Amino acid sequence: MSKANESQVGGARVKRGMAEMLKGGVIMDVVNVEQAKIAEDAGAVAVMALERVPADIRAQGGVSRMSDPDMIEKIQAAVSIPVMAKVRIGHFAEAQILQTLNVDYIDESEVLTPADYEHHINKWNFTIPFVCGATNLGEALRRISEGAAMIRSKGEAGTGDVSNATTHMRKIGGEIRRLTSMREDELYVAAKELQAPYALVKEVAETGKLPVVLFTAGGIATPADAAMMMQLGADGLFIGSGIFKSGDAAKRAAACVKATTYYTDAKIVADASRGLGEAMVGINVADIPVPHRLAERGW
Amino acid sequence: MNVGVLALQGDFREHLLALGDCGVTGNLVKSAAEISQIDALIIPGGESTTISKLAKAFDLFDLISKRIADGMPTYGSCAGMILVAKSILDPASQQETFGGIDMQVRRNAFGRQTESFEVDLDFKVISGAPFRGVFIRAPWVESCDKGVEVLASLEVAGVKHPVAVRQAHVLATSFHPELTGDNRVHRYFLEEVCKK
Secondary structure (H helix, E strand, O other), rough: OOOOHEEEEHHHHHHHHHHOOOOOOOOEEEOHHHHHHHHHOOOOOEEEOOOHHHHHHHHHHHOOOOOOOOHHHHHHHOOOEEEEEEEEOOOOHHHHHHHOOOOEEEEEEOOOOOOOOOOOOOHHOOOOEEEEEEHHHHHHHHHOOOOOEEEOOOOOOOOOOOOOHHHHHHHHHHHHHHHOOOOOOHHHHHHHHHOHHHHHHHHHHHHHHOOOOOEEOOOOHHHHHHHHHHHHOOOOOEOEEEHOOOOOOOOHHHHHHHHHHHHOOOOHHHHHHHHOOOOOOOOOHHHHHHHHHHHHHHO | OEEEEEEEOOOHHHHHHHHHHHHOOEEEOOOHHHHHHOOEEEEEOOHHHHHHHHHHHHHOHHHHHHHOOOOOEEEOOOOOHHHHHEEEOOOOOOOOOOOOEEEEEEEOOOHHHHHOEEEEOOOOOOOOOEEEEEEOOOOEEEEEEEOOOOEEEEEEEOEEEEEEEOOOOOOEEOOOOHOOOHHHHHHHHHHHOOOO
């Protein structure tokens, strides 16, 4: 008889595998127990526990940090679905804290104020898996080489403007397709240009996909946004401010879950889009001065 | 034989690939019309609450339950195991199951993601090397009726918990063979469970 205590924990397969189980689903930002329960009831595959959604971080300004452990634990106690939480880029001590709380995934996130403008966290040192943002393939592969078990395209968080999510998904997808058409000697040059390890570049060229799950995030606010991102090749979605900054959060959350599953069926997406009340007001990314754009954070 | 993989949410594509490795072209199914046409069903890993809520919202729930009850061969991994159980210990709000195996399961029985693990298993009906079980926030079988055959178990703190079970035409595993590239469990389902 095998014993569970003779097992291997924290390997790449269970970390990446956890993200595989989230595919085709929506991960929702929540700031309290009540929102977490609404998200679970609406069919979210996981919740991201944080003190302020990106739209409020943007509006209020100041330094944004890891959430209070008490708040994260209350949410863990309230729902049965996975609970994720964010740390600042490079802030390995915040990640050590989240590991003691047994969150299910850590998001090393550009939405919080970076703690290190040169290094990201060495994610191989943790048994908890990490998700990291990326705007292009090179950035995604650098994060994977540091141990990220899941990637999300960044978009521009807290805007309700989906255009940057579109740009980043098209960019990552296009760069992957380009690699699949290259000769081996060209892949060496591609690795240099992408500033990514050759072994990962070669793997992507051979398989035609990232070695980890690719979600999308940043600005998704409607069922139509969800359906579009899934058709552009996302494995699933993060929705931050888009749900709980809207008129009827419960209804909108359930509608986005439906649109994510039936993303190729426009009739179902149309039905899901009916009578949702007011969407989050939003900001056009073009109106945000470049230094205030969160997607620029990460190196 | 038309084998459907329930494609509401989760790692349904990995199950489709595993079927392909066994020489079977499976189909992703997520509508009543598609589910009515299949001869066998795989329920993938994923979030069991999400899958059951979507099945309810799109009127698939009773159809799937009835087809399983009427004898359609079915295999569930992880979330799929939860969904073919008769009942769940401490279910999330309003969470229901399709049923199929007379057992009660405990969700997230081994703990949160940090306790997810891999281990070699003795799988009763599979010959050769031990089967590498990949357990991700996995359930276990808390209790089951006499008619349920236990195919693999795991000892946790001195107590034995079934992690692979079969009752007539329904098979369930706590772990994810579809993530390992080892298709012996899928082959067992296709060659033994579907045949009966």
